[in-house]
Structures are given as C-alpha cells and as structure tokens.
Amino acid sequence: xxxxxxxxxxxxxxxxxxxxxxxxxxAHDEGLSVALVGDPERIRxxxxxxxxxxxxxxxxxxxxxxxxxxxxxxxxxxxRIALEAVRDGRAAAAFSxxxxxxxxxxxxxxxxxxxxxxxxxxxVAIPRVDQRPLLLLDAGASVDCRAEHLVGFAQLGAAWARAxxxxxxxxxxxxxxxxxxxxxxxxxxxxxxxxASPLRFVGQVxxxxxxxxxxxxxxxxxxxxNVMLKSLEAAVDLVxxxxxxxxxxxxxxxxxxxxxxxxxxxxxxxxxxxVLVGHGRSDAQAVVAAIRVAARAVRxxxxxALRRALAEP
Amino acid sequence: xxxxxxxxxxxxxxxxxxxxxxxxxxAHDEGLSVALVGDPERIRxxxxxxxxxxxxxxxxxxxxxxxxxxxxxxxxxxxRIALEAVRDGRAAAAFSxxxxxxxxxxxxxxxxxxxxxxxxxxxVAIPRVDQRPLLLLDAGASVDCRAEHLVGFAQLGAAWARAxxxxxxxxxxxxxxxxxxxxxxxxxxxxxxxxASPLRFVGQVxxxxxxxxxxxxxxxxxxxxNVMLKSLEAAVDLVxxxxxxxxxxxxxxxxxxxxxxxxxxxxxxxxxxxVLVGHGRSDAQAVVAAIRVAARAVRxxxxxALRRALAEP
Numbered sequence: 001x002x003x004x005x006x007x008x009x010x011x012x013x014x015x016x017x018x019x020x021x022x023x024x025x026x027a028h029d030e031g032l033s034v035a036l037v038g039d040p041e042r043i044r045x046x047x048x049x050x051x052x053x054x055x056x057x058x059x060x061x062x063x064x065x066x067x068x069x070x071x072x073x074x075x076x077x078x079x080r081i082a083l084e085a086v087r088d089g090r091a092a093a094a095f096s097x098x099x100x101x102x103x104x105x106x107x108x109x110x111x112x113x114x115x116x117x118x119x120x121x122x123x124v125a126i127p128r129v130d131q132r133p134l135l136l137l138d139a140g141a142s143v144d145c146r147a148e149h150l151v152g153f154a155q156l157g158a159a160w161a162r163a164x165x166x167x168x169x170x171x172x173x174x175x176x177x178x179x180x181x182x183x184x185x186x187x188x189x190x191x192x193x194x195x196a197s198p199l200r201f202v203g204q205v206x207x208x209x210x211x212x213x214x215x216x217x218x219x220x221x222x223x224x225x226n227v228m229l230k231s232l233e234a235a236v237d238l239v240x241x242x243x244x245x246x247x248x249x250x251x252x253x254x255x256x257x258x259x260x261x262x263x264x265x266x267x268x269x270x271x272x273x274x275v276l277v278g279h280g281r282s283d284a285q286a287v288v289a290a291i292r293v294a295a296r297a298v299r300x301x302x303x304x305a306l307r308r309a310l311a312e313p
Numbered sequence: 314x315x316x317x318x319x320x321x322x323x324x325x326x327x328x329x330x331x332x333x334x335x336x337x338x339x340a341h342d343e344g345l346s347v348a349l350v351g352d353p354e355r356i357r358x359x360x361x362x363x364x365x366x367x368x369x370x371x372x373x374x375x376x377x378x379x380x381x382x383x384x385x386x387x388x389x390x391x392x393r394i395a396l397e398a399v400r401d402g403r404a405a406a407a408f409s410x411x412x413x414x415x416x417x418x419x420x421x422x423x424x425x426x427x428x429x430x431x432x433x434x435x436x437v438a439i440p441r442v443d444q445r446p447l448l449l450l451d452a453g454a455s456v457d458c459r460a461e462h463l464v465g466f467a468q469l470g471a472a473w474a475r476a477x478x479x480x481x482x483x484x485x486x487x488x489x490x491x492x493x494x495x496x497x498x499x500x501x502x503x504x505x506x507x508x509a510s511p512l513r514f515v516g517q518v519x520x521x522x523x524x525x526x527x528x529x530x531x532x533x534x535x536x537x538x539n540v541m542l543k544s545l546e547a548a549v550d551l552v553x554x555x556x557x558x559x560x561x562x563x564x565x566x567x568x569x570x571x572x573x574x575x576x577x578x579x580x581x582x583x584x585x586x587x588v589l590v591g592h593g594r595s596d597a598q599a600v601v602a603a604i605r606v607a608a609r610a611v612r613x614x615x616x617x618a619l620r621r622a623l624a625e626p
Contacts (some may be wrong), residue, residue: 047365066494072477085518088549105441129551129554140489143489143496143497144497144498175457175536175540176453176536176539176540176543179377183378183456183536184456184457184536185457206543206547207540207543207544207546208543208546208547208550209549211547211548211551211583223488223489223496223497223537224536224537224540226489227487227488227489227507227520227537227540227541227544228540228541228544229550230489230519230520231520231523231540231541231544231545232523232544232545232547232548233520234519234520234521234523234524234545234625235544235548235549235552236543236548237521237524238524238571239548239549239552239553239567239571240440240552240568242571243563243568245555246560246563246566246567247559247563249558250556250559250560250563254552254555254556254558254559257555258551258552258555274504291551
C-alpha cells in the first residue's frame with residue numbers, strides 16, 4: 001500500500017462489495033494507486049490475481065441502523081479502518097459508498113475537523129448551463145441545521161471554490177423563492193448573517209437560477225440539498241430514458257455529460273483529510289469515476305489548499 | 314361573463330399583464346369560457362376587439378411584500394376580486410400566477426376550507442416514468458409544516474387521486490432516504506401517524522423512486538416540495554438546452570412531454586372552489602395550458618368530487 005493511495009471501503013453501498021471491487025480494479029488498471037478495505041476473503045475472491053492491496057476489516061457498518069448506533073455496533077468497521085489509514089498517513093484519501101451520515105460521524109471521530117470548522121458538509125459539483133461547476137452543500141450529511149451551520153457551510157464552500165481557483169465565488173442559499181423573506185427561519189437568519197459577512201452573498205436562490213449561473217456555491221441543510229441533488233439526478237435519468245426511445249445516441253451523450261454515474265463522488269469538506277462519499281447506488285463505473293476524483297484531490301493536496309483558503313479573510 | 318368561466322388574475326406573475334392576457338385570449342379563441350380581472354385600461358388595450366369579459370380591480374397584490382402584508386395593503390386586488398367571483402358563483406374557477414402564499418391566504422379568507430381540511434396545499438401532477446401522474450403536495454404554499462399538516466396533505470392528495478379514479482393510491486413522504494429514521498422530525502412523526510392511518514402509506518420516498526412509480530402521492534412541506542419541483546423543472550430545462558445542440562427535434566419532443574410550460578397549473582386543494590396557481594414565470598403558452606386544466610376541473614366538478622373523496626373512510 002502506497003501513502004498516496006485511495007483507500008476504498010469495499011463494504012459500503014447497495015452493490016457492495018462486488019461493484020465496489022470491480023470499480024477499484026478498473027482504477028487500479030488505469031494506474032491509479034488504490035487499496036481495498038473489508039472482508040478479506042470476499043474481496044480476494046473478487047480481485048482474483050490482481051495485486052491490489054487489501055486491508056482486512058472484521059466489521060461492516062449496518063445501513064439499517066442510524067449512523068450513531070451503527071458506528072457503536074462496529075468499532076472495527078471497514079469505514080473506520082479506511083479512515084484510520086488516512087489519519088495515520090498510510091493512505092492519502094478514503095472513499096465510501098456507505099451511509100453519508102456514518103461517513104460524516106466516523107470522519108469527525110477519526111480525523112477531526114479542520115480549524116474553524118464546526119460541522120463538515122458533503123459538497124457535490126453539479127454542471128451549470130455554462131458548464132462551470134455549481135458547488136452544492138450540504139448534500140446530505142446533516143438534516144437538521146441552524147443558521148450558524150448554514151453560514152459555516154457557506155464559508156466551507158467558498159473556501160473550496162477559492163482553493164480551486166475561483167475569485168470571489170458567489171454564494172447563494174437554496175430556497176423556494178428569491179426574496180429575502182423566502183425560506184424557513186434558518187435560511188432567513190443565515191441570509192442576514194451572510195449579507196454582513198465578507199463573502200460575496202447573492203441571497204436566496206432557486207434551483208433554476210443556480211443552474212443558470214446565479215451562484216458558484218449553493219448552501220442548504222442536508223435534507224433540502226439532498227432532495228435537490230436527487231431530484232436533478234432523477235430528472236436527468238427520466239429525460240434520458242424518455243430520449244432513449246427518440247434518439248438513443250443523444251441520450252447516451254447527455255448521460256455522459258450530465259449523469260451522476262460519471263460525476264464521481266461528493267467531497268466531505270471540513271475534516272482533516274480527503275474523504276469522498278459515493279452514491280449508495282454506485283455501480284463500478286461510478287466507483288472508478290469517484291476514485292479518479294479522489295486521486296486528483298490527492299495530487300492537488302486538496303485538504304491543505306482548503307485549509308489555507310479557510311484561513312483567508 | 315358565464316358562470317362556468319375561468320376567471321384569470323391578469324396582474325399576477327413576472328410577465329403580467331401582457332403574457333397573461335395573451336394566454337387568456339388564446340384560450341378564449343379555443344372556445345374556452347374565460348374572463349380577465351385587473352386594471353381595465355391596461356387589459357382592454359391588450360385584448361383589442363376581443364369580446365373577452367373584463368372585471369375591473371383597482372389594486373394589485375405587491376409581490377415584494379410577504380403574503381399577509383401584501384393582502385392587507387390591497388383589499389380590492391385582482392386576486393381578491395377573482396376569488397370573490399368564484400365564491401359568488403359568477404365564475405367556476407380562478408387562476409393566478411401571483412405569489413402562491415398570497416393565493417393560499419386569500420383563498421382561505423374568501424372561499425374558506427373544505428370540511429375537515431386544516432390547511433390547503435398546492436398540488437402539482439408530475440409525469441412519472443410510466444407516464445402516470447405523481448401528485449406532489451405541498452408544492453410551495455406552506456413553508457413551515459408540522460407532522461399534522463403533512464398528514465393532512467396526505468389525506469388531501471389521496472382524496473384528489475381517488476377523485477381522479479385511482480384505487481387506493483400509494484402515499485409517500487418526500488425524504489433524503491427510504492428508512493423510517495430518514496427525514497426531519499416532522500417527516501418522521503408524520504410517518505408514524507400515516508402508518509397507523511387507513512391510507513396506503515409506503516414510507517419515506519426519494520425523488521428517483523417516486524418518479525419510478527413507488528407512490529402516486531408524494532407529500533412534503535412547501536419548502537422541500539417546491540425545491541423538488543423546481544429542481545425537476547430546472548433539470549429538464551438544462552437537459553433540453555444541452556440537447557438543442559445535439560438533436561433539436563428530440564429536444565422539442567421532450568419539452569412537449571416533460572416541460573412545465575405544457576403542464577398547466579397547480580391546484581390549490583382543500584378550499585371551497587377551484588383555484589389554480591401558475592408559475593411566476595408563466596408565459597402565454599403556460600397560461601393557456603393552465604386555463605385548459607381549469608376548464609377540465611370545472612367540467613368534472615372537481616371540488617365536489619374531492620369533497621366526496623375526503624368524506625370516504
């Protein structure tokens with residue numbers, strides 16, 4: 001196992017371990033540095049004679065439990081052992097398709113938060129109409145958020161955008177309308193605080209305006225952000241499946257451009273290390289895409305860049 | 314003005330009154346019974362020599378205010394006068410593209426709620442993968458909802474589905490996951506109550522499974538429901554605009570099948586009369602589609618059918 005490797009939780013996700021292992025093998029074949037964590041016998045039977053490193057983990061996070069009870073029940077889970085490898089410098093990034101709540105909690109426990117970060121968030125890059133990325137966070141880690149959490153997510157998202165070269169990224173709050181009285185109490189209170197902050201805050205933003213380019217960073221609690229993300233994905237799936245009957249090559253081109261399976265993974269921002277969260281429904285293709293994203297984050301030393309951007313005024 | 318007519322608030326919406334009047338004129342040309350309410354001079358200058366009836370309203374609901382202050386500031390608004398025409402039996406349905414919160418409040422005040430309905434909801438029919446409608450409510454009238462409101466929306470939506478011929482419609486709660494612990498406190502509490510109700514409750518449902526057919530009625534607070542609806546619309550717009558570059562006829566076919574401008578309007582369920590709410594961005598085409606939906610609701614005596622379905626066990 002190389003210290004620049006992406007350690008993959010083979011046991012998390014609807015199609016684990018088979019789809020996860022297949023994806024990791026593909027990434028390995030592409031020359032990416034990858035390791036797998038989980039039940040060693042099941043993994044070895046799936047990897048065949050590939051020389052991909054395998055870390056043994058005796059337990060699995062039970063997805064039928066809530067995050068906290070599940071982590072209590074499995075202190076030596078594949079997720080935990082993957083995160084410990086990152087913490088101890090034996091790996092450079094961790095990736096899991098398990099429950100995002102469990103990944104959040106276990107990452108906080110194992111890696112800890114970056115300075116100044118009260119609550120990490122899951123950040124996903126969505127292609128806007130102008131093909132530039134819209135960073136949506138939180139995409140599903142924390143359902144219940146107060147205004148201070150939303151403000152924290154805005155700071156995290158803006159720092160992440162700056163760490164990726166954006167100059168004064170525009171920050172919006174996901175809402176059901178654009179006026180300052182729109183949204184729930186937490187959204188309205190966060191809007192007041194963000195308007196008084198050094199961030200370039202553009203107010204409450206609706207989904208269509210966000211995709212049209214009204215902001216670079218779109219902030220929401222994990223319930224609202226997750227429903228927006230999954231609605232976009234569901235609509236793209238619905239449209240491309242309708243299009244399959246009319247113009248199959250166009251459907252395939254659109255899937256390539258907009259489908260979530262090619263996007264890779266979401267980043268857990270705000271913890272001390274690179275952690276990526278995949279779709280529960282990830283297939284091998286989605287896993288490869290995610291590992292590519294993780295490898296890029298490793299090469300660009302993404303956590304250090306985020307930390308530096310967070311420290312900027 | 315005929316008693317079976319759809320009375321259209323000419324002054325509500327981003328492109329009012331021009332786009333609204335153009336849409337009403339088209340519907341009138343199709344032989345539908347329509348009347349317009351608003352500033353009589355502006356409307357007459359737009360309708361030309363058409364014989365469409367015009368009701369004068371001296372005031373307009375100010376969209377820059379919240380619903381309650383806006384209604385207080387305009388007791389003789391075009392919205393109010395349209396709803397009074399329905400209340401007094403001079404018209405059979407009202408349609409407005411103004412603020413949905415204002416339409417909800419003014420409808421409650423002018424028409425009142427149906428027996429047993431604590432809070433009306435905006436219900437929109439979304440095409441599922443199998444081309445059958447998914448009823449989503451609340452799509453934006455009430456941002457802050459407790460469990461009891463979500464249960465009420467479930468009863469309303471199920472009754473509306475039965476009134477349209479569905480047998481034991483499946484009801485789901487929009488959430489960020491499918492397990493019973495998913496969602497916020499209101500969603501989880503509503504799930505417990507719905508599981509014990511006579512409704513066919515299928516639990517928490519994510520957007521993609523709802524569109525795939527997991528339920529006929531999808532219940533959410535107005536913030537979550539609105540963000541889902543607008544995300545779906547934004548994604549369809551994004552995909553079809555991408556597709557314009559690849560396969561323009563396919564893009565047009567998809568817009569025809571899935572775009573919100575052809576869908577018509579959303580129904581305000583639970584008030585004593587037929588009230589439809591249009592998109593703020595409605596153009597003339599969307600207005601015609603909405604008036605057609607309203608006319609169909611009038612012909613089928615939709616409010617009476619809903620009332621009867623609500624009274625069923």
